[in-house]
Amino acid sequence: MSWDQMAPLLADAFGQTMYMVLSAMVVGGVFGLIMGIGLYVSRAGNLMASRTTFAIINVAVNIVRPIPFIIFITAIAPLTDLVVGRRIGIGAVTFAMCVMTSFVFARIVEQNLVTIDPGVIEAARAMGASPWRIIRTVLIPEALTPLILGYTFLFIGVLDMSAMAGYLGGGGLGDFAIVYGYQQYDWRVTYGVVLIIIVIAQLVQLLGNTLARRMQRR
Amino acid sequence: MPAMTSTTDRTDPTAGPGVSAGEPIIRFGDATKVFRSGGEVRAVDGVTLDILAGEIFGVIGYSGAGKSTLVRLINALEIATSGTVEVDGTVLTGLGESRLRPVRSRIGMIFQQFNLMSSRTVASNVAYPLRVAGWPREKRAARVAELLEFVGISDKARAYPARLSGGQKQRVGIARALAANPRILLADESTSALDPETTQEVLALLRRVNRELGITVVIITHEMDVVRTTCDRVAVMEHGKVVEVGDVYRVFAEPGHDVTRRFVATALRDRPSSDVVARLRARHAGRIVTVGVDEAAGSSARLTRTLRAHGVDGTVVYGGITEVAERPYGSLTFELVGDEAAVEAAVDEFRSYTDLVDLGTAAAPREVPSVVRPRDDQAPDGDAHPGGTGEGSVGRPDRRGPDSGPLGGTGTNR
Numbered sequence: 001m002s003w004d005q006m007a008p009l010l011a012d013a014f015g016q017t018m019y020m021v022l023s024a025m026v027v028g029g030v031f032g033l034i035m036g037i038g039l040y041v042s043r044a045g046n047l048m049a050s051r052t053t054f055a056i057i058n059v060a061v062n063i064v065r066p067i068p069f070i071i072f073i074t075a076i077a078p079l080t081d082l083v084v085g086r087r088i089g090i091g092a093v094t095f096a097m098c099v100m101t102s103f104v105f106a107r108i109v110e111q112n113l114v115t116i117d118p119g120v121i122e123a124a125r126a127m128g129a130s131p132w133r134i135i136r137t138v139l140i141p142e143a144l145t146p147l148i149l150g151y152t153f154l155f156i157g158v159l160d161m162s163a164m165a166g167y168l169g170g171g172g173l174g175d176f177a178i179v180y181g182y183q184q185y186d187w188r189v190t191y192g193v194v195l196i197i198i199v200i201a202q203l204v205q206l207l208g209n210t211l212a213r214r215m216q217r218r
Numbered sequence: 219m220p221a222m223t224s225t226t227d228r229t230d231p232t233a234g235p236g237v238s239a240g241e242p243i244i245r246f247g248d249a250t251k252v253f254r255s256g257g258e259v260r261a262v263d264g265v266t267l268d269i270l271a272g273e274i275f276g277v278i279g280y281s282g283a284g285k286s287t288l289v290r291l292i293n294a295l296e297i298a299t300s301g302t303v304e305v306d307g308t309v310l311t312g313l314g315e316s317r318l319r320p321v322r323s324r325i326g327m328i329f330q331q332f333n334l335m336s337s338r339t340v341a342s343n344v345a346y347p348l349r350v351a352g353w354p355r356e357k358r359a360a361r362v363a364e365l366l367e368f369v370g371i372s373d374k375a376r377a378y379p380a381r382l383s384g385g386q387k388q389r390v391g392i393a394r395a396l397a398a399n400p401r402i403l404l405a406d407e408s409t410s411a412l413d414p415e416t417t418q419e420v421l422a423l424l425r426r427v428n429r430e431l432g433i434t435v436v437i438i439t440h441e442m443d444v445v446r447t448t449c450d451r452v453a454v455m456e457h458g459k460v461v462e463v464g465d466v467y468r469v470f471a472e473p474g475h476d477v478t479r480r481f482v483a484t485a486l487r488d489r490p491s492s493d494v495v496a497r498l499r500a501r502h503a504g505r506i507v508t509v510g511v512d513e514a515a516g517s518s519a520r521l522t523r524t525l526r527a528h529g530v531d532g533t534v535v536y537g538g539i540t541e542v543a544e545r546p547y548g549s550l551t552f553e554l555v556g557d558e559a560a561v562e563a564a565v566d567e568f569r570s571y572t573d574l575v576d577l578g579t580a581a582a583p584r585e586v587p588s589v590v591r592p593r594d595d596q597a598p599d600g601d602a603h604p605g606g607t608g609e610g611s612v613g614r615p616d617r618r619g620p621d622s623g624p625l626g627g628t629g630t631n632r
Contacts, residue, residue: 044255123333126293127347127398128323130316137346141337215337 006180006189013166013176014196020094020162020170025155028101032154035061035102036109037135047121047131057106064103070164072100090172093165100161105154112146113139145215152208156201163197173197237307239272243402243434244292249301251287251458261287263458264301269451271401274428274435276445276466278481279455285438288455289404292436293325294318306401323351326395326433330407332387334379340390341366341375347397365393369423385416392423396431403427405437409444421448442481446470446542454478466543490536490551490577498535499580502553505561510573511539511548518550520571528564530556551577 035057041047042054067075073096077087084091116139124138140147163174173193181190237243244267251262261284269275277285290296291303294310303310308321334343341362348358366372369389379387388408395403405424409417425448428435437449445452445466453463454477461475473479490498490508498506511518518539525532536551554561568574578584 117331117333119329119331119333120335122295123327123329123394124335124346125295126322126325126327126404127350127394128319128321129346129350130319133350137349138335142335144337 009180010176010193013171013173013193016090016166016170017159017162017172017174020090020097020165020172021155021158023094024097024101024158024161025151027098028105028154028158029151031098031102032105033109035106036113037139039106039110040113040139041131041135047125047134061103061106064100065107069096069100069161070168072096073165073168088169090170093168093170097158097161097165101154101158104157105151108150108154109147112143112150115146116142145212148208148212148215152205152212155204155208159197159201237271239270239432241271242268243271243306244269244436245302245304246288246291247302247304249288249291249298249303251284251291251296252299260458262291262298265458265460267453267460267463269434269436271434272428272432273450274425274437274448276437276439276449276452277455278439278442278445278452279477280440283455284458285455286406287458289406289436289438292402292404293322293327295322323347323398324400325402325404326392326398326400327404327406328388328391328395328408330410332379332384332391332411334387334390334394336379339376339378340371340382343379343390344393344397347394351398361397362393365397368396369393383416384412385419388412388416388420389423392420392427396427396433400433402434402436405435407438407440410439410441417444418447424448442484445481446540447544450543454481467545467547470542470547494536495577498551498553499577499583502533502535503580504533504553504555505565505579506535506551506553506577507565507568508537508549508551508575508577509568511550512546512572517546521550521568524564524567525552525554528556528560528567530554530560530564532564 038053039057039061042050042057044051044054064072073093076096076099077092079099080092080095081087084095086092120142121134121138124134129137162170162172163177166172166175167178173196177190177193180186181188181193246265246267249262249265250260253259253261263284265288277288279285287296291298291310292305294303294313298311301311305321305325310318310321313321335346338346344362344365345358348361353361362375363372366375369392371386371389371393374382374386374390379390382390391408392403403424408424409420412420421444424435424437427433437444439445449466451464452466452469453460454469454475455461456475456477462469462473462478469478470482473482495506509521511521521532532552532554534550535553537549539546539548539550541547554564556564565574565576576584
């Protein structure tokens with residue numbers, strides 16, 4: 001295949017990857033943050049300690065996270081059908097990515113919140129702040145640097161996830177590398193696409209590090 | 219010092235709906251706090267205690283004695299398992315979480331590890347309680363400037379806590395605790411992470427907070443020196459119970475409990491032990507006496523006059539004078555040399571106005587009584603702090619009980 005034929009296909013693949021990854025980052029970022037904060041505050045002795053809430057989120061995270069993503073996509077197909085209306089295609093795999101990303105990020109958020117000095121939270125409580133206010137004005141700002149780095153780390157994982165999702169009907173760069181590179185024995189295409197993915201990952205990591213450094217007040 | 223009332227409509231903390239100075243502002247009624255995690259721990263066990271408005275109250279105990287839990291019952295960071303806790307006329311026990319929040323915002327708290335928010339500037343940290351209390355922006359800014367000036371770190375307003383020294387961080391902590399005009403300030407081991415010099419600065423600041431703003435201060439500490447230099451009254455805790463409570467001067471003079479005696483010993487190391495006496499006798503042939511020194515009974519000037527009047531040479535061979543509750547307190551051990559009758563007369567005169575332990579001479583030693591009874595009739599009454607400075611200052615409770623005396627203890631030597 002010539003470059004002229006390949007270029008528009010590659011552009012499409014790039015667009016599909018961006019669609020999947022950004023959707024998962026936004027949706028998974030929001031739900032992951034909520035679940036992660038939920039895990040942290042519901043833990044025994046914490047701000048809104050609740051054995052039941054903690055157990056539910058914790059077990060869910062522990063069950064979902066270790067499932068290989070390629071199996072996870074088929075495992076939640078019935079749910080995908082219910083929400084998206086179909087079991088294959090970019091919409092369906094993007095849904096699966098959003099769910100997986102939420103659970104993965106939940107644990108990252110929780111682990112970063114644990115690093116906050118509990119004394120700071122106690123001080124805010126002593127000043128009469130409500131739990132919701134403490135979450136907004138103490139927990140998140142105090143953990144912002146590790147949260148940004150964790151979110152950046154998440155991006156690389158999601159990019160990897162998108163390659164697998166693409167192969168199962170999502171399209172995207174991963175799919176492109178396999179179909180037009182690997183299966184055609186065209187190593188230039190394979191490595192070319194891999195190079196694009198590496199560049200994206202590098203740029204995002206650079207952005208994350210820069211942001212995190214700006215937030216760092218030490 | 220900047221007038222703390224100039225730019226805000228701060229209400230006089232000694233007025234208002236709450237109790238007035240000298241009356242109980244914090245009352246524990248058989249308060250008990252049990253922690254159930256694994257085993258059952260009675261962190262606070264049946265404490266009944268009144269802390270008076272306008273005083274600096276110390277709570278001392280070894281770690282694990284329950285003092286941190288006790289102070290957290292005051293601002294309801296912990297809720298008593300049984301018994302009652304009443305703060306400024308409000309019974310906290312039984313109040314729901316949302317009803318407790320306004321109570322907490324009227325009580326400032328500072329911490330051993332300062333607990334400043336690292337993501338906020340100094341000014342923003344100090345403004346935090348004001349945001350919680352819903353102050354408008356302009357009033358917040360004015361109040362923060364005023365507070366930073368009060369604690370002496372105006373130049374650090376825009377710095378982040380990580381750039382500050384320990385002492386500066388605790389000043390920020392104090393400014394933050396004072397922001398919302400509390401009537402009570404709780405200090406939880408607030409100087410334990412600081413070096414001795416910074417400790418003194420922070421304690422001086424707490425005394426100013428108490429005197430100039432009339433705020434009741436509760437100090438949790440394991441250092442008797444903090445109590446000695448700063449507090450009016452003290453409670454000694456062990457195993458969740460208050461084993462002794464009283465005026466600092468009285469507690470130093472007559473510790474009534476073993477734990478108290480151990481704490482007092484850490485702060486006053488000026489009475490010769492029997493080993494020391496043995497060495498003193500080896501070095502000094504003359505008559506050795508230990509006399510109590512305090513501002514009323516036996517000032518060092520008065521001791522000197524007595525020696526001069528009888529023509530006796532007195533050499534200080536041991537001891538020292540320190541301050542307890544801001545008053546001179548200590549003991550001096552003299553070697554008295556001179557005509558035997560004159561020495562006897564000087565000793566008698568000492569006895570007439572202060573406590574004295576006669577250790578005899580190397581040739582004719584006297585046994586060292588383990589403890590010495592202070593005199594009853596010499597201690598004066600009256601306010602140790604005449605004419606408090608600044609507005610909002612309140613009369614302080616009398617620091618001194620009638621039984622106080624520098625040699626302390628419960629023995630007799632009259």
